[in-house]
Amino acid sequence: MARYTFFSFHYSPDIWRAQNVRNSWVALPGDEIDRGFFDASVFEAKRRVSPDILKNFLRDALDGTSVTCVLAGSETYRRRWVRYEIARSVVRGNGILTVHIQGLKNSKGLTSVKGPNPLDCLGVYSANGTIFLAEWEGTKWVKYADYASPIPKSDLWFRAPTTNTVTQLSEHCLAYDFTAQRGRENIGGWIETAAGQAGR
Template sequence: MARKTFFSFHYQEDVWRVFNVRNCLVVSNDQAADGFFDGSVFEASQKEGDEALKTFLRNGLKNTSVTCVLAGQYTAARRWVRYEIVRSVLKGNGLLTVDIHDLKNNAKELGVKGQDPLAEVGVYLSSGKIYFAEFKDGKWVKYSDYAAAIPASDLWFDAPTSDNKVVKLSEHCVRYDFVAQNGRENIAGWIETAAGLAGH
């Protein structure tokens, strides 16, 4: 049975590119067709309000062990992508970024490479407690969609030790380029590497 993976992405901008990635996983010879779980909310649940959407996303992450952030030009700043990343850390999922800007959208257009979403979310130590931070308006601020302290034991990577110094999640995760690094053949291996880094 293939590893169940949650895909986090910017639906309106990149859904066509995402389907290209997911299709190659499903038809890959060494992966079961039902082994990859597409956990994107497609942002439809937003109509029900923030709490309903958060519940939907948490449920989407159930039974997954890796979260693969499929990054386009605008993905890093998306509120719900950041929430999926934070909940993935809390769940203990392995994390990786795969840049998909060089795949064509439905208009046959290539995208522009964006920031690594895992470099825009981090953790920091304050008064002996660990919290999430996000990069917003040019500076690091406390992450507002999950403000509680995080037990160090919940992290699969080393907890921060310097007060108020943000450690980006990207420092513990690998970033790939789907086109330049032949993701069609290699993404299943990248997912396994992320799982291994998180101890799965």
């Protein structure tokens, strides 16, 4: 069965590293199909039109995927549209994992500094029995504005929160280091594990 995976990353500094990860994955035996590698000019064109157009574009790009792989560089956790891709992945029930890629070289042969896990910066909470997404804004948790609708408990593959204390997504999703943990050989297994966690 084909495994459709969406790769979420900060395009400008990390496209070279992200392509390295993607190429090592699709070269593995199996029937892997990637999403999220649309040209940057397409992304920028959608964003210039309106945020709503870009949201629709990203939602459509996630359609049909079963796993979202967040490729984390130094500043990925800050990126609005990476957060949106993660949020939509939660809503659609995708398995989610983080792969830290700072140890890979960019086009100039340089590695980077490890950044925070983007899944530390998004979470879920309960308000009177209704589940919502939250995001970390520097010093506090706030309701996630780019997807403010309630999430049915049945749409979550992990245990739903029961209080208004935010549970970080990283508490439910695994994280790996591509360089330190031999990602070239192991990323296929990491993705399958994320799919299995979500029952996908």
